[in-house]
Amino acid sequence: MEDMLFDFDQDDTTDITLWGQVDQNFQFQSQVDTFLLDYSTATGQISPWSNFGSQSMFPDAQLTFTDLDVQSPGADVCGEGESSSIDDPLELTKHRARRLVPHQPYKVQRYAANIRERKRMLSINSAFEELRCHVPTFPYEKRLSKIDTLRLAIAYIALLREILMSGCDPKSYVDECMKNGYKNHTNAIWNTSDLTARLSWIKWD
DNA sequence: TAGGCCATCTGGTCCT
DNA sequence: AGGACCAGATGGCCTA
Numbered sequence: 705m706e707d708m709l710f711d712f713d714q715d716d717t718t719d720i721t722l723w724g725q726v727d728q729n730f731q732f733q734s735q736v737d738t739f740l741l742d743y744s745t746a747t748g749q750i751s752p753w754s755n756f757g758s759q760s761m762f763p764d765a766q767l768t769f770t771d772l773d774v775q776s777p778g779a780d781v782c783g784e785g786e787s788s789s790i791d792d793p794l795e796l797t798k799h800r801a802r803r804l805v806p807h808q809p810y811k812v813q814r815y816a817a818n819i820r821e822r823k824r825m826l827s828i829n830s831a832f833e834e835l836r837c838h839v840p841t842f843p844y845e846k847r848l849s850k851i852d853t854l855r856l857a858i859a860y861i862a863l864l865r866e867i868l869m870s871g872c873d874p875k876s877y878v879d880e881c882m883k884n885g886y887k888n889h890t891n892a893i894w895n896t897s898d899l900t901a902r903l904s905w906i907k908w909d
Numbered sequence: 910t911a912g913g914c915c916a917t918c919t920g921g922t923c924c925t
Numbered sequence: 926a927g928g929a930c931c932a933g934a935t936g937g938c939c940t941a
Contacts, residue, residue, distance in 0.1 A: 813927090818918060820928070825916075849914060 840902035859899050878903045 832850055839856045841848065848856065867877050881900040 814919075817920095817928085821919090821930090822917070824929070829916095851914090 840899070842902060856899070856902075863899055863903070 832853055835857055836848055836853050839848070839853060839860050863881075867874050870877060872880075878900055881903075
């Protein structure tokens with residue numbers, strides 16, 4: 705018997721670029737998921753393998769997923785020294801996808817849940833990206849982590865509220881903070897210099 | 910090399 | 926029942 709591997713990467717173009725990096729894993733994974741979800745939508749099945757042994761989408765294919773019989777999908781992600789034998793990220797993702805395809809009913813449900821969870825996390829991450837665009841950062845600053853994004857946003861909102869309450873001109877308020885120190889009443893991790901220095905880059909007019 | 914950050918998988922819980 | 930949400934576990938990548 706032989707493992708079956710679907711070639712989803714016929715289009716080699718890399719159309720997902722984030723912070724200067726092309727995430728081939730993400731691209732391939734998205735293709736896999738899109739394929740599976742589209743198929744489930746069209747046929748009512750969660751995956752082409754969900755009716756394993758009867759009306760398979762690929763009736764001639766002999767599928768072997770012996771790894772899954774022994775380990776959970778999560779546990780097998782880096783099983784049997786794969787990380788040392790596969791260097792190419794795209795090949796690694798293909799390898800994982802091949803090994804993660806379930807055929808038992810529970811595993812099919814679990815696999816579908818994993819896809820939904822990934823999509824949910826993607827939506828959360830896109831919200832973080834949006835939030836990063838709204839918090840003050842230095843032009844040369846590296847990408848904020850999620851936790852730093854949240855903390856900076858909290859501090860930023862607190863400062864904006866104080867500016868509103870003060871009725872002062874925003875720029876002069878920030879200048880004053882730079883000179884005298886920002887009287888931060890919140891417990892935000894981001895301190896005076898962190899926030900006001902960033903705000904000094906903002907064009908207020 | 911250790912630590913931080915992240916993606917992913919997973920099982921439990923809650924909600925519709 | 927199935928999906929959404931959540932938190933823990935795990936492993937990979939990157940940087941100081």
